[in-house]
Amino acid sequence: MDLSTMQNIADGIRLRVLAHTLANNGGYMSQACSSAELLGAMYGGVLNLALLDEPINPPPFNGVPVLNSPSATTYLTGAQFHGAKGPGYDRFIISPAHYALVIYAALIEINRLSENGLDYFNKDGSTVELIGAEHSPGFETTTGSLAQAISQAGGISLARKIRNESGKTWVFMSDGEFQEGQTWEALQAASFHKLSKLRVIVDVNQAQCDGPMDSVMSIEPLVERVRAFGWSATVVDGHNLSAITQACLLDTNRPHMVLCYTDAVRGLPLLNERRPTLHYLQFKNESERERYQFAYNEMVK
């Protein structure tokens, strides 16, 4: 595993999301700060994805799936950005759809989404949507209503188990999703049905829309809870690429979860001023924007 490649992806994610936030006066910045290394590790070596010939230009949206209409078969899937499916390849299913901007930035960093992909972000008629859906780059399920991806990944993992496939099915989750009952239903089912190739990696950034998670609804002690549901689970520093990678590659015959404890302002300490509410960054005035521009200029150096 090449940790410097992973770090370059992580640094690139922060820069791209900050540049986009500066240009558009808004963005999911703290999510980029917290998950940059996690995604750097996944896309930089942990995942075994089929290669693409070249980065894909995000196609325009061509309609929702409609029963018995041609769109049901021509409907775009964002999974194409993860390469062709195959029995030996991994799948990577993105659950927290509001991380879309961060995912798109990561896909540009690894040359799967075209360099100008973010130009289409949140533009009418584009697939590069604000909240990713299954036609958006990198997405293959529609999980803006949170905690639905892990069950669908469980079904995919069960199907692959029936077919005896060797590839793993990964889900990227946010910690807030552990407040939803469905997550726990999915954990007990994965354990009961021995989905040994199901993997979950979580950005435990301890922040959610209303503020710090422990002020909204605590989920701790998370690792004990997950283990009590029959899973193997490892807690790591979510900015330590070596630790993340090791935890991800752990050989186990149980479904396995990597809990990445992260800092929601990592790499951009200026964001500390925004506490306790970090969910979405929108500049209050021009002087604040200028300070973020200055921080960006320093990061680029």
Place this chain on the structure above:
Amino acid sequence: MSYEIVARPHEQKFIDWSKDKPEVLVLTADLTNSCEVGRWREIYPDRYFSMGMAEQNMLGMAAGLAREGFEPWLHTFAVFLYRRPLDQLEMSIAYPSLKVRLIAFLPGIMTPGGVTHQAIEDIAVLRAIPNMTILEVGDATEAETVLDIAHAVKGPVYVRALRGEVSRIFPINEPFKFNTARILSLGVDITLITSGIMTEEALRAVPLLQEKGIGINHLHISTLKPFTDPQVLLALQNAKHGVVTMENHSIIGGIGSAVAEIMAENGIGVPLKRIGLKDTYAHGASQKYLMREYDMDAQALVVSISKLMNMNFGIYESNLEEVRKIDVHSSAKAEAL
């Protein structure tokens, strides 16, 4: 009229039908025997998956399996397939239009299990969901032949299913036909549209009304969505004195509403009477008791038609065909529910 009573029409048919379909899986939520798939589990253990009492996850896992080319057939009570896990049904299954089959037992007021077990607004909810297909079986023949119909649909299908002791009303050689009404009788005075178990109930009264000289164009509906069979429009256009719908469901959003939509859109200007639950929940009691309590039975049909015709037929409960007595403790069911 007395009908052949078929015990567990779904059970063996589904076993036989599944034999050469390795893509067909069964998922259940702790009601396996109650939904007549206990023997299926024994015969195809590798294709049977117990999901426990966790329906939101069950629907999500079904979506994942369907995305991978399997065809999951979920068996549980109706209320646990649409009411409890509605967001999962919509976002994980209906939006991507996946081939998931929801085999929904105990539609309407068929159970003494009470309000928690009675799916009285499922059609209303599901009719509003894009990509959904809704089927309802009305007798043993339809229960036995709905399998091929559901299997052929390219998106999600919800089936209001029957279990236990079920009457055979329709000839065994006249199987379920997709989006095609069964025309049970012809007549120019009243068009009567019934579905599910209400067809058997209506047939207690229809012959007596016909004896009084009332012409009844009676259609049995087994495909509730899509609801575009041209025979229905024709029957509505030909109704001289009015239209009556009978459904084992709320009168809001079900077949009565669907008929009202067609009548309004086509400028059909005769009165419509909708028999069903009138914007109320029910409670735990026998089917016969609840149908009388909520004016959903054959007597209610007689009253509706007498109002539309402005006639008194002199038909009372004692004149109506005897109700088929349904034994709550029948050995054809896993429990009294």
